[in-house]
Amino acid sequence: MSDSLQKPFAGIRVADFAWVGVGPIVSKYLADHGAEVVRIESSTYPEALRRVGPFVDDVPGVDRSGYYANFNSSKRGITVNLKHPRGPELIKRFIATCDVVTESFTPGTMAKFGLDYESLRQLRPDLLMISMPLYGQTGPWSSYMGYGHVLQAAAGYNHMTGWPDQPPIGTGVAYTDFLVPHLAATALIAALDYRRRTGKGQYIDFGQMEAAIHGLGTAILDWTANGHEQIRLGNHDMEAAPHNAYRCRDGRWVVLACATEKHWEGLKAALGRPEWCDMDRMRRRWQRINELKEIDRHLSFWFEDFTRRGDEPALQAEEGVEGPPVRKFTTEEVVQLMQSFGVPCGIVQSPEAMHADPQLAHRGHYWKLQHPVMGLRAYDGPSFRLSKTPAELTKAAPCLGEDNEYVYKEIVGLSDEEFIELLADGAFE
Amino acid sequence: MNPESPPVPLEHPAGPLAGYRVLDFADEKGQLCARILGELGADVIKVEPPRDGDPTRQNGPFFKGETGPDTSIYWWTMNAGKRSITLQPRLEAGRQILRRLIAVSDIIIETNMPGEAAPLGLDYPSVSAANPSAILVSITNFGQTGPYAKWHATDIVGQAMGGLMYLNGDDEHGPVRVTAPQAYAQANFQAAVGAMIALYARGVNNGIGQHVDVSMQEAVANAMDNAQQIWDIRRINASGPGIHRNNNGVRGARYLFETADGWLVALQVGGLIGPGANAIIDWLAESGEARGLDSPEWRARLTSMQPLPPEDTRYVEETLAAFLRTRKKEELVAEAQRRGAGWAPVLSPREIVESHHLAARDYWVRVHHEDIGESFIYPGAPFKLGETPWKQRGRAPHIGEHNAAVYGELLGIDAAELRRLKLKMVV
Numbered sequence: 001m002s003d004s005l006q007k008p009f010a011g012i013r014v015a016d017f018a019w020v021g022v023g024p025i026v027s028k029y030l031a032d033h034g035a036e037v038v039r040i041e042s043s044t045y046p047e048a049l050r051r052v053g054p055f056v057d058d059v060p061g062v063d064r065s066g067y068y069a070n071f072n073s074s075k076r077g078i079t080v081n082l083k084h085p086r087g088p089e090l091i092k093r094f095i096a097t098c099d100v101v102t103e104s105f106t107p108g109t110m111a112k113f114g115l116d117y118e119s120l121r122q123l124r125p126d127l128l129m130i131s132m133p134l135y136g137q138t139g140p141w142s143s144y145m146g147y148g149h150v151l152q153a154a155a156g157y158n159h160m161t162g163w164p165d166q167p168p169i170g171t172g173v174a175y176t177d178f179l180v181p182h183l184a185a186t187a188l189i190a191a192l193d194y195r196r197r198t199g200k201g202q203y204i205d206f207g208q209m210e211a212a213i214h215g216l217g218t219a220i221l222d223w224t225a226n227g228h229e230q231i232r233l234g235n236h237d238m239e240a241a242p243h244n245a246y247r248c249r250d251g252r253w254v255v256l257a258c259a260t261e262k263h264w265e266g267l268k269a270a271l272g273r274p275e276w277c278d279m280d281r282m283r284r285r286w287q288r289i290n291e292l293k294e295i296d297r298h299l300s301f302w303f304e305d306f307t308r309r310g311d312e313p314a315l316q317a318e319e320g321v322e323g324p325p326v327r328k329f330t331t332e333e334v335v336q337l338m339q340s341f342g343v344p345c346g347i348v349q350s351p352e353a354m355h356a357d358p359q360l361a362h363r364g365h366y367w368k369l370q371h372p373v374m375g376l377r378a379y380d381g382p383s384f385r386l387s388k389t390p391a392e393l394t395k396a397a398p399c400l401g402e403d404n405e406y407v408y409k410e411i412v413g414l415s416d417e418e419f420i421e422l423l424a425d426g427a428f429e
Numbered sequence: 430m431n432p433e434s435p436p437v438p439l440e441h442p443a444g445p446l447a448g449y450r451v452l453d454f455a456d457e458k459g460q461l462c463a464r465i466l467g468e469l470g471a472d473v474i475k476v477e478p479p480r481d482g483d484p485t486r487q488n489g490p491f492f493k494g495e496t497g498p499d500t501s502i503y504w505w506t507m508n509a510g511k512r513s514i515t516l517q518p519r520l521e522a523g524r525q526i527l528r529r530l531i532a533v534s535d536i537i538i539e540t541n542m543p544g545e546a547a548p549l550g551l552d553y554p555s556v557s558a559a560n561p562s563a564i565l566v567s568i569t570n571f572g573q574t575g576p577y578a579k580w581h582a583t584d585i586v587g588q589a590m591g592g593l594m595y596l597n598g599d600d601e602h603g604p605v606r607v608t609a610p611q612a613y614a615q616a617n618f619q620a621a622v623g624a625m626i627a628l629y630a631r632g633v634n635n636g637i638g639q640h641v642d643v644s645m646q647e648a649v650a651n652a653m654d655n656a657q658q659i660w661d662i663r664r665i666n667a668s669g670p671g672i673h674r675n676n677n678g679v680r681g682a683r684y685l686f687e688t689a690d691g692w693l694v695a696l697q698v699g700g701l702i703g704p705g706a707n708a709i710i711d712w713l714a715e716s717g718e719a720r721g722l723d724s725p726e727w728r729a730r731l732t733s734m735q736p737l738p739p740e741d742t743r744y745v746e747e748t749l750a751a752f753l754r755t756r757k758k759e760e761l762v763a764e765a766q767r768r769g770a771g772w773a774p775v776l777s778p779r780e781i782v783e784s785h786h787l788a789a790r791d792y793w794v795r796v797h798h799e800d801i802g803e804s805f806i807y808p809g810a811p812f813k814l815g816e817t818p819w820k821q822r823g824r825a826p827h828i829g830e831h832n833a834a835v836y837g838e839l840l841g842i843d844a845a846e847l848r849r850l851k852l853k854m855v856v
Binding site: 139191350363387 | 469488494506571573575577578584585586594596598599602603605608615619621623628634637646658659662692762770771777787806807809810813814816
């Protein structure tokens with residue numbers, strides 16, 4: 001960033017009551033781009049991710065969770081006991097200095113402490129506030145609890161994941177937690193830009209399920225317009241063939257997709273034009289979709305026959321076959337081969353492989369940040385590079401209550417005596 | 430205006446982005462991003478090649494299965510409420526018009542392979558020369574530079590190389606992709622955030638434009654839950670857990686169960702293992718189906734958070750499975766929620782559309798396709814902004830439907846000139 005430019009959200013202060021995945025990922029965008037984001041937590045009831053690992057050295061502790069840390073880079077952290085007689089008042093004094101409030105509690109929780117939007121805008125008329133529970137502020141499910149692991153089921157992702165004759169297994173991750181924050185952040189920053197131009201704040205009722213439905217591709221309209229209900233297809237695709245994952249000799253999997261004629265021509269060339277793929281019934285895309293099983297059979301054999309483990313020689317004689325030895329490819333070489341013929345292809349990368357991925361390293365995806373308890377740890381950066389005002393992960397996640405003194409004294413304006421008195425009285429627990 | 434043929438797009442002056450203009454040159458990696466900005470109020474112009482239009486008009490599925498430039502359900506979904514113009518930036522005359530369009534636009538979204546945008550005038554130097562305040566959002570498979578920058582990819586390659594697919598699947602069948610394309614969805618959604626941050630940065634920095642370089646691979650990498658950190662901290666590769674949960678990289682309790690009318694998900698065996706277990710044990714006991722789990726010994730063990738031996742885990746899972754198999758999923762979820770357990774039903778697209786919760790929130794919108802004389806239900810507001818509401822802006826446009834309006838009103842190109850440009854295949 002050139003010296004004359006300021007970070008996008010410099011001067012924006014955020015009171016972040018959100019917890020677990022969705023909310024903290026939204027405010028992480030703001031924090032990593034210059035906002036002063038303060039996580040507001042409780043030490044009596046530490047937020048869920050502080051209690052879930054991975055923990056450094058496998059020793060549980062509120063300041064040791066990598067899960068929590070990753071979503072809370074560049075943020076400050078304070079604790080408050082909202083059930084202490086002075087808790088809500090202290091927090092309101094802080095919010096009066098904030099531009100944005102974020103929260104993701106079950107509807108009604110903020111109001112219980114007098115922290116609903118209508119009350120807070122009395123303190124700060126241009127306040128922007130977003131609430132992000134699973135199912136929104138109203139409706140019969142609004143009080144339903146859960147996490148991304150269950151919302152992905154209600155939002156259609158389980159139904160759309162797995163093999164057609166197998167259970168709807170879901171994505172293996174708390175998927176919607178990592179899908180809907182981007183829509184919430186888009187709406188929040190658009191509203192922030194509107195506020196910048198007009199001076200008007202507002203309230204955003206964000207229901208995670210309603211956002212998640214927009215990630216289902218064509219599944220909704222295929223039902224409402226065509227009466228066709230899409231379902232999980234394993235690694236196949238309604239529109240492309242071949243389209244699958246194939247196991248290589250070293251046990252790793254490679255995916256390959258031919259969505260266009262160009263891809264298919266590339267694949268034929270890469271394979272050396274074996275007879276089966278020049279047959280008449282393979283000529284057009286819709287024909288190949290009909291021949292999916294046949295194509296998969298040939299390709300499964302090909303990946304078995306023509307790949308090798310890293311410790312095997314590149315040229316191998318074929319048992320019982322006269323003639324020169326056959327060229328065999330490592331998993332990496334297969335991908336290179338396919339890519340050189342213009343075929344979309346890639347390795348199913350493990351977390352370990354992701355950390356060693358040269359492309360992600362080139363992009364600087366993982367930020368290494370020093371944490372006082374956890375040491376040097378990898379944090380995810382955003383998937384985009386802004387050429388002039390790039391993200392900067394300025395610090396590791398806050399320890400629980402790390403910034404109490406700064407926030408309560410410098411921002412809220414407590415005297416040393418008051419601070420110590422309230423501390424002793426449990427107001428910050 | 431004849432109410433039977435509403436304009437596309439419906440006007441949206443109340444959106445937070447009203448007054449901004451977006452040019453959409455994107456494929457599957459960016460069309461949804463542009464649509465979302467339009468639903469927030471921006472004037473989104475989809476720019477298509479002359480005559481045949483955008484190649485993604487050929488993406489299935491198709492309305493009633495009939496292929497054609499205006500029947501793609503994919504096209505309807507991703508391009509609803511945009512204006513469409515035709516333009517050929519491979520011709521110099523086309524690039525001249527493009528520069529004039531960029532001069533009156535705020536955000537340009539393109540998805541060309543790195544290096545292929547420059548001949549079209551869609552690289553950042555060309556864009557910023559035409560409009561120094563313009564924000565160019567380039568969404569590519571792996572980013573603008575780097576060893577894989579020119580690699581080919583579709584959604585499944587993004588899900589594989591971005592690490593999500595490894596976490597997804599089971600031991601028996603191997604890794605699996607989410608059939609609804611999530612690498613594309615992630616790239617679109619995260620690009621929208623990048624565009625918004627750049628737009629805000631422009632507002633506080635005297636109108637500077639910049640280049641937003643989005644990687645689909647990285648967008649997927651951000652959806653790996655805590656698997657990155659499990660590797661970083663514990664050196665364990667989490668992998669596809671099937672019907673179970675991953676707990677810090679190792680297989681945890683079963684979370685998916687079959688009911689009388691489909692499946693449901695129950696956190697940590699629905700609270701049968703964990704601090705909330707008693708609520709579910711009580712429920713089973715009241716129904717006479719606790720199979721002894723309501724004994725003080727079992728209760729103590731199930732709430733203790735200490736790991737159970739495999740045979741005990743199996744007994745607990747089988748007890749719950751037997752209880753659930755004879756009951757209906759939505760009734761089970763309602764009762765579990767009443768008892769404080771965060772369960773949810775596995776819903777299909779049809780069941781989502783029929784959801785009484787979403788109906789109560791007035792979620793769905795009905796979009797009129799006056800060209801075929803029918804209207805269809807579309808997903809509604811992904812967020813409800815109090816002051817500047819989201820709005821669905823009508824059906825997707827036909828090829829070049831707004832040529833006259835955009836070229837005429839925006840650039841002052843008259844009908845005769847437009848005809849000449851059309852003959853030269855520039856528009």
